[in-house]
Amino acid sequence: xxxxxxxxxxxxxxxxxxxxxxxxxxxxxxxxxxxxxxxxxxxxxxxxxxxxxxxxxxxxxxxxxxxxxxxxxxxxxxxxxxxxxxxxxxxxxxxxxxxxxxxxxxxxxxxxxxxxxxxxxxxxxxxxxxxxxxxxxxxxxxxxxxxxxxxxxxxxxxxxxxxxxxxxxxxxxxxxxxxxxxxxxxxxxxxxxxxxxxxxxxxxxxxxxxxxxxxxxxxxxxxxxxxxxxxxxxxxxxxxxxxxxxxxxxxxxxxxxxxxxxxxxxxxxxxxxxxxxxxxxxxxxxxxxxxxxxxxxxxxxxxxxxxxxxxxxxxxxxxxxxxxxxxxxxxxxxxxxxxxxxxxxxxxxxxxxxxxxxxxxxxx
Amino acid sequence: xxxxxxxxxxxxxxxxxxxxxxxxxxxxxxxxxxxxxxxxxxxxxxxxxxxxxxxxxxxxxxxxxxxxxxxxxxxxxxxxxxxxxxxxxxxxxxxxxxxxxxxxxxxxxxxxxxxxxxxxxxxxxxxxxxxxxxxxxxxxxxxxxxxxxxxxxxxxxxxxxxxxxxxxxxxxxxxxxxxxxxxxxxxxxxxxxxxxxxxxxxxxxxxxxxxxxxxxxxxxxxxxxxxxxxxxxxxxxxxxxxxxxxxxxxxxxxxxxxxxxxxxxxxxxxxxxxxxxxxxxxxxxxxxxxxxxxxxxxxxxxxxxxxxxxxxxxxxxxxxxxxxxxxxxxxxxxxxxxxxxxxxxxxxxxxxxxxxxxxxxxxx
DNA sequence: ATAAACCATTAGAGCGCTCTAATACAATGC
DNA sequence: GCATTGTATTAGAGCGCTCTAATGGTTTAT
Numbered sequence: 001x002x003x004x005x006x007x008x009x010x011x012x013x014x015x016x017x018x019x020x021x022x023x024x025x026x027x028x029x030x031x032x033x034x035x036x037x038x039x040x041x042x043x044x045x046x047x048x049x050x051x052x053x054x055x056x057x058x059x060x061x062x063x064x065x066x067x068x069x070x071x072x073x074x075x076x077x078x079x080x081x082x083x084x085x086x087x088x089x090x091x092x093x094x095x096x097x098x099x100x101x102x103x104x105x106x107x108x109x110x111x112x113x114x115x116x117x118x119x120x121x122x123x124x125x126x127x128x129x130x131x132x133x134x135x136x137x138x139x140x141x142x143x144x145x146x147x148x149x150x151x152x153x154x155x156x157x158x159x160x161x162x163x164x165x166x167x168x169x170x171x172x173x174x175x176x177x178x179x180x181x182x183x184x185x186x187x188x189x190x191x192x193x194x195x196x197x198x199x200x201x202x203x204x205x206x207x208x209x210x211x212x213x214x215x216x217x218x219x220x221x222x223x224x225x226x227x228x229x230x231x232x233x234x235x236x237x238x239x240x241x242x243x244x245x246x247x248x249x250x251x252x253x254x255x256x257x258x259x260x261x262x263x264x265x266x267x268x269x270x271x272x273x274x275x276x277x278x279x280x281x282x283x284x285x286x287x288x289x290x291x292x293x294x295x296x297x298x299x300x301x302x303x304x305x306x307x308x309x310x311x312x313x314x315x316x317x318x319x320x321x322x323x324x325x326x327x328x329x330x331x332x333x334x335x336x337x338x339x340x341x342x343x344x345x346x347x348x349x350x351x352x353x354x355x356x357x358x359x360x361x362x363x364x
Numbered sequence: 365x366x367x368x369x370x371x372x373x374x375x376x377x378x379x380x381x382x383x384x385x386x387x388x389x390x391x392x393x394x395x396x397x398x399x400x401x402x403x404x405x406x407x408x409x410x411x412x413x414x415x416x417x418x419x420x421x422x423x424x425x426x427x428x429x430x431x432x433x434x435x436x437x438x439x440x441x442x443x444x445x446x447x448x449x450x451x452x453x454x455x456x457x458x459x460x461x462x463x464x465x466x467x468x469x470x471x472x473x474x475x476x477x478x479x480x481x482x483x484x485x486x487x488x489x490x491x492x493x494x495x496x497x498x499x500x501x502x503x504x505x506x507x508x509x510x511x512x513x514x515x516x517x518x519x520x521x522x523x524x525x526x527x528x529x530x531x532x533x534x535x536x537x538x539x540x541x542x543x544x545x546x547x548x549x550x551x552x553x554x555x556x557x558x559x560x561x562x563x564x565x566x567x568x569x570x571x572x573x574x575x576x577x578x579x580x581x582x583x584x585x586x587x588x589x590x591x592x593x594x595x596x597x598x599x600x601x602x603x604x605x606x607x608x609x610x611x612x613x614x615x616x617x618x619x620x621x622x623x624x625x626x627x628x629x630x631x632x633x634x635x636x637x638x639x640x641x642x643x644x645x646x647x648x649x650x651x652x653x654x655x656x657x658x659x660x661x662x663x664x665x666x667x668x669x670x671x672x673x674x675x676x677x678x679x680x681x682x683x684x685x686x687x688x689x690x691x692x693x694x695x696x697x698x699x700x701x702x703x704x705x706x707x708x709x710x711x712x713x714x715x716x717x718x719x720x721x722x723x724x725x726x727x728x
Numbered sequence: 729a730t731a732a733a734c735c736a737t738t739a740g741a742g743c744g745c746t747c748t749a750a751t752a753c754a755a756t757g758c
Numbered sequence: 759g760c761a762t763t764g765t766a767t768t769a770g771a772g773c774g775c776t777c778t779a780a781t782g783g784t785t786t787a788t
Binding site: 020025035063065066068069070072073078088091094095097098101110111112114115117128129131132133134156237258266269272273274293296297298299326 | 430442458477479481498634637656657704
Binding site: 396397398399400403410411412415434436437438439440 | 733735736737738739740742743745
């Protein structure tokens with residue numbers, strides 16, 4: 001409870017917050033052994049009420065607070081899961097983390113969060129930090145690490161990739177069927193009568209590959225294989241600006257867009273409004289993730305839902321399973337996405353099947 | 365690098381990730397002392413190139429990874445700052461954290477993030493965890509802890525409250541002048557000719573008090589002191605529903621709303637649209653925080669900007685100062701907010717001072 | 729040649745805790 | 759009364775590292 005700057009002796013321990021009363025101090029004050037204090041602190045049933053009381057009192061009087069670092073070192077367990085989040089500003093990840101935290105808490109695990117800042121290098125550093133802190137497992141949420149990175153990591157500690165596409169072959173994964181999600185989006189647009197459907201690609205984001213191929217297969221099933229048109233964009237609102245400008249400059253602009261995620265879609269919506277294009281009047285737009293922003297009435301974005309909370313919980317379950325089973329075949333959990341139809345999609349202007357232009361079927 | 369399940373001996377160390385090669389192992393393999401390995405790992409200049417090379421090679425071959433836990437215990441320094449975030453899903457906090465991380469990295473500090481889930485009890489737990497982990501300082505971003513909590517914490521470790529109003533008298537704080545921000549909002553609305561300006565209050569959120577009193581003083585300066593009208597709402601989109609319904613049921617509904625934050629404003633926007641009210645035609649609306657959602661063209665929310673990145677950086681600077689100076693008078697940094705006028709504010713229907721009419725004009 | 733100064737290396741204590749095994753002591757059974 | 763069982767307590771090693779002080783070896787100054 002007390003801070004006691006006066007007690008600072010060596011400059012090694014000069015740092016505030018270290019240099020606090022230890023178990024030894026409590027033991028001395030309560031006139032018992034250090035071991036007994038340890039038992040009390042861990043709620044052991046084999047301590048007499050009398051001693052328990054006096055230990056607790058001594059602890060209170062000294063403002064004793066167990067040193068987790070020392071405890072971890074001694075018991076060789078951290079009871080901690082590291083969660084690497086690709087981008088703290090994307091609400092989608094926040095929701096997944098909520099699920100992870102809930103499930104982790106249920107199993108007595110602490111969760112440590114590190115921010116990847118949408119940068120593979122920084123993510124690798126974060127993972128290294130987790131490893132050095134000896135987390136018992138980690139969840140990489142939307143991480144951009146490639147297979148060689150994760151292979152190395154996977155050998156050092158159990159590790160689950162979340163919402164990171166299906167690229168990773170050697171690691172446990174939890175995710176939505178991104179491919180199917182993209183197909184749902186395309187099917188929906190095709191059913192409305194769109195043919196010139198362009199995909200705004202997620203770039204380096206790990207789920208991008210799957211969604212792209214889902215888009216392609218969706219287009220093919222709809223008989224639009226020839227019209228596949230993929231434009232590199234990104235995963236942030238800002239990333240939409242250029243692509244949209246480029247698309248609108250076309251002689252024969254698309255009537256529908258399928259964006260990598262909601263943020264990108266929101267950016268697209270912005271730019272389309274700038275250009276005076278009506279949505280869905282002139283262009284239909286579908287996002288991905290079903291984050292709260294897509295639900296905002298004024299965006300009312302048609303999008304693909306991912307069951308974020310369930311994913312988060314499943315991550316921890318997977319981690320725990322791996323922890324108890326030891327190494328084996330990679331576990332993969334693939335949850336089903338759902339199309340959420342809102343107000344940014346509708347039939348193309350002039351009704352269905354008005355053949356969209358002549359040539360212009362370039363793939364990027 | 366290697367995982368070696370076979371090496372698991374006692375079940376104490378059965379946990380994957382612990383039970384890895386230690387400095388001792390490296391020393392043995394490189395045929396030097398443990399102390400030398402330590403020097404190499406810390407880039408000491410007083411090691412011969414020859415030894416350095418062989419140590420590094422041995423470390424590589426064994427897949428050695430320093431145990432941060434042991435190192436921290438030994439050197440009695442964690443080099444870590446704990447960051448408690450009130451709500452990971454609110455992008456405002458994510459932006460502040462970005463600033464914190466940037467500045468912390470510049471000074472060789474690690475950042476640990478814990479989630480408060482908008483709940484004072486869970487926040488207190490998180491703080492306790494930080495303390496037990498012996499973080500060297502912590503930033504409580506938007507935390508809901510009260511003065512007695514923070515007083516206790518402040519004694520145990522340096523601690524900066526960020527974006528938490530000016531309620532906390534004994535602790536260092538970094539924040540925006542919430543009061544002034546609210547005044548700016550009210551001044552803007554009053555200048556447009558609004559008189560029936562209602563404040564949607566932030567409830568338990570810590571900045572709520574300041575913004576409320578800023579609203580009040582703004583109203584008074586505008587000669588609208590008699591029309592002060594504060595409705596408890598919250599800080600999330602969902603929290604807006606009821607209040608808006610209640611307000612619209614009024615005989616004489618307000619012509620302008622000043623919401624506690626952008627999320628609440630977004631929720632209000634939703635509900636107003638449901639009710640067929642035009643914004644800003646029938647009702648003007650101002651938010652707070654200038655998160656990216658307010659910038660989305662389709663919301664285009666007039667709001668009050670907080671310099672999030674600067675705040676984040678300032679937090680770390682403050683923490684470091686406190687760390688080197690020891691206890692003294694609380695440091696308070698108050699940054700200036702700015703009004704960002706977008707499209708949700710305009711003159712009241714029928715020009716100034718005309719009581720909000722009956723005819724509802726739908727937006728979109 | 730001897731002392732002084734310097735350098736690379738190491739021994740070993742210590743960080744604050746946990747946990748096993750040992751100990752002391754009371755209660756029980758025969 | 760003595761072994762037996764059980765319960766409450768403690769001694770002490772150990773977790774993986776850092777850091778001070780000591781060591782041995784080489785170079786430089788005297």
